[in-house]
Amino acid sequence: MSYANAADAYRRTQVQSGTPLELVVMLYDGALRFLAQAQEAVARRDIRSRRAALDKTLAIVGHLQITLDPDRGGVVAAELERLYRYISERLLDCAAHNDLAALQEAARLLTSLREAWHTIATGPPPDATPASAPAEARP
Numbered sequence: 001m002s003y004a005n006a007a008d009a010y011r012r013t014q015v016q017s018g019t020p021l022e023l024v025v026m027l028y029d030g031a032l033r034f035l036a037q038a039q040e041a042v043a044r045r046d047i048r049s050r051r052a053a054l055d056k057t058l059a060i061v062g063h064l065q066i067t068l069d070p071d072r073g074g075v076v077a078a079e080l081e082r083l084y085r086y087i088s089e090r091l092l093d094c095a096a097h098n099d100l101a102a103l104q105e106a107a108r109l110l111t112s113l114r115e116a117w118h119t120i121a122t123g124p125p126p127d128a129t130p131a132s133a134p135a136e137a138r139p
Contacts, residue, residue: 021121024064028114031060035107042100054095057106061087083109 018026034056041050065084068077087109093102 019121021117024117025114025121027060027064028110028117031057031064031110032107032114034060035103035110038094039100039103039107042094042098042103045098050098051095054091058088058091061091061110080113083113 034053038050038053038057041047041053061084065081065088068081068084070077070081073080087106090102090106093099094106
């Protein structure tokens with residue numbers, strides 16, 4: 001088995017066994033990986049590679065956007081929708097004008113969002129009361 005095949009098999013296992021929150025973090029990881037590829041392509045003036053990397057990033061951001069649940073997410077979902085739309089616009093700016101600053105801004109925003117989701121995914125379950133909470137707050 002080649003390294004690429006082994007890496008694909010490992011990624012498939014991660015996706016199949018991951019929690020929904022872990023899958024969101026993986027989507028952000030993928031978007032950031034493709035953004036890095038787009039940045040490298042911009043630096044090399046490689047239009048074809050830039051387009052391919054931006055297409056993949058836009059697909060991931062689009063997936064994150066369409067899976068928002070405004071009924072359950074309320075204001076948070078609305079703000080994420082707004083951010084995803086803005087990130088998509090910045091990625092399209094890069095595609096149209098080879099704008100490295102637009103890519104860097106999108107990467108900063110996606111990195112911040114990824115860190116927040118990672119914190120949520122690795123934290124205690126939402127209904128768990130931390131041991132450091134006052135005794136009257138514990139069940």
